[in-house]
Amino acid sequence: MTSAPIGVAVIGAGMAGRAHCAGYRMAPTLFDPPLPPVRYVSVIDANAAVAQDAATRYLYEEHGTDWRALLEDDRVHAVSIVVANQLHREIAAALLAAGKHVLCEKPLAPSLQDATAMVAASQAHPDLVAATGFVYRRQPAVAHIRDLLETELGEVSHFNGHYWCDYARSADVPMSWRFRGGPGTGALGDIGSHLVDLAEFVCGPLVQVSGGTFTTKVTERALPVGQTYGHAKAELSAVREPVENDDVATFTGHFASGAVGTFSISRIAPGNPNALGFEVFAEHGAAKWTMDRMSEFEVIDNLRGDGNDGYRTVLVGPAHPYIRNGVPMDFPGTAFGVGDLFGYQARAFLEAVAGIVGGLPAPAGFVDGVRDLTILDAVTRSAAAGGAVVDVTPVDIAVGIPVGVAHV
Structure with a gap:
């Protein structure tokens, strides 16, 4: 377990992005043991006004429009990716290569090919947490x-x-x-x-x-x-x-x-x-x-x-x-809402980043994201074949990709 501060950033400041921003703010107030200090570094969005609004609302230090600025930012250790699905692969691979822990929104990628490439990128950095945002597991x-x-x-x-x-x-x-x-x-x-x-x-x-x-x-x-x-x-x-x-x-x-x-x-x-x-x-x-x-x-x-x-x-x-x-x-x-679930998810992610043992159940990983996509792919193939029966391709847990599918 590390006690060093964890610097967080969020890429994407739309509806779900704001939930991630707020979730990181909530995380240190929840459960035990205490988290290391969390530093709220940056919010990134293609629209500068939207990025600024989220950074101001959730008290992040700065905002920007180019996610690549995070790659060389030593203040940032953990990043949420909350943008269009087709952008997930490029951003996740670059962040992992730069030594950043990643929490990527679901679906992990727009295709199994992209998702398996993301798993390969994460496995090249086994010391980093690579999580998929299936927030309703926390309900x-x-x-x-x-x-x-x-x-x-x-x-x-x-x-x-x-x-x-x-x-x-x-x-x-x-x-x-x-x-x-x-x-x-x-x-x-x-x-x-x-x-x-x-x-x-x-x-x-x-x-x-x-x-x-x-x-x-x-x-x-x-x-x-x-x-x-x-x-x-x-x-x-x-x-x-x-x-x-x-x-x-x-x-x-x-x-x-x-x-x-x-x-x-x-x-x-x-x-x-x-x-x-x-x-x-x-x-x-x-x-x-x-x-x-709920x-x-x-x-x-x-x-x-x-x-x-x-x-x-x-x-x-x-x-x-x-x-x-x-x-x-x-x-x-007493009532609670979906926003609380993002707090639980952020807490679990940051516990994994800090190496805390005995806290919340671990967040879903990139392998879980691939697993989900194998089922969506099977449903899509069933629909294309007029509702035919389709076996779900098993995921080889050892390598984190569907059996018979090569890394791309």
């Missing part, structure tokens, strides 16, 4: 349901998950990188990557998918006048471009345990700004959770079989993961 109710399955509820028969959003419902939402990249890089890659990781986090590895189906309802969008961030509307130009990826994705999956999974993903679901949720049915009970009510979950356990079995609602509190010392008022029934 207290989800982590507790996972524990319940292992200790009480027993073998899973069925996982039914959805991630429904409405950020792309309107045709007036401008064209951006989110709508480019080909089949599987739309709703599936953007939000489905979270759902797939959550399913494996709760139920174990998927080995096969089938029934892959993609739908694109808004087939073209206008380019914005100027730069846009997040999912906000903007002034539109007269220039229109075709949407290259999926608005809706559905598929069925089979887990190594023998359980089946059903998955529904949409970015055009009215009335669902951020509706991630699932039900899981097991041998001795069941549980369900939704982001709409501070609680429902569970059936101690089955009686006398007609009185049913779900009971459990309010998340200090008896569950992440709550004790994880919120300012760690008392049963």
Whole structure:
């Protein structure tokens, strides 16, 4: 363990980038043991005004527009990459080569080829932490349901998950990188990557998918006048471009345990700004959770079989993961939000950077990011083949890449 200060920087100051900025600010206030001192060095964004705004709000020392300035900055030790997916590979490889620890947002890359190259870059520097931002693993109710399955509820028969959003419902939402990249890089890659990781986090590895189906309802969008961030509307130009990826994705999956999974993903679901949720049915009970009510979950356990079995609602509190010392008022029934999860993620990342043992569960690694992409790739191949059954390519943990895939 090191007690030396850790200098942090964030590349990308849009919606998720600000969450990373805030997460690093929260991290030293959470849990035990104490972190080494954290220095908030820089926020980088292509838009100087956006970078300056985030640096000012979250009390970072400076801001800039060129991420390459971080490579030779000895003050910076750990960096979040929160930009368009197609930029991840170049930035991550350069940061790792410069000796920086990296936390890269999901999906790890726009393709398996790029992701395996990122793993190779990380393995060339085994002393550095290379993490993938699957933040919903840090959700207290989800982590507790996972524990319940292992200790009480027993073998899973069925996982039914959805991630429904409405950020792309309107045709007036401008064209951006989110709508480019080909089949599987739309709703599936953007939000489905979270759902797939959550399913494996709760139920174990998927080995096969089938029934892959993609739908694109808004087939073209206008380019914005100027730069846009997040999912906000903007002034539109007269220039229109075709949407290259999926608005809706559905598929069925089979887990190594023998359980089946059903998955529904949409970015055009009215009335669902951020509706991630699932039900899981097991041998001795069941549980369900939704982001709409993220501070609680429902569970059936101690089955009686006398007609009185049913779900009971459990309010998340200090008896569950992440709550004790994880919120300012760690008392049963107090609310928390997605922003807190970014604090937990930043804390886990910085603990790994500092070499702290016995703290939070380690952050997801680049290998986890590759694993997620192998499943998205299998779903995409299933959809291209009319819903055909496709085996999920296993990832060779020893080298961190899918079996039979070469480093690029």
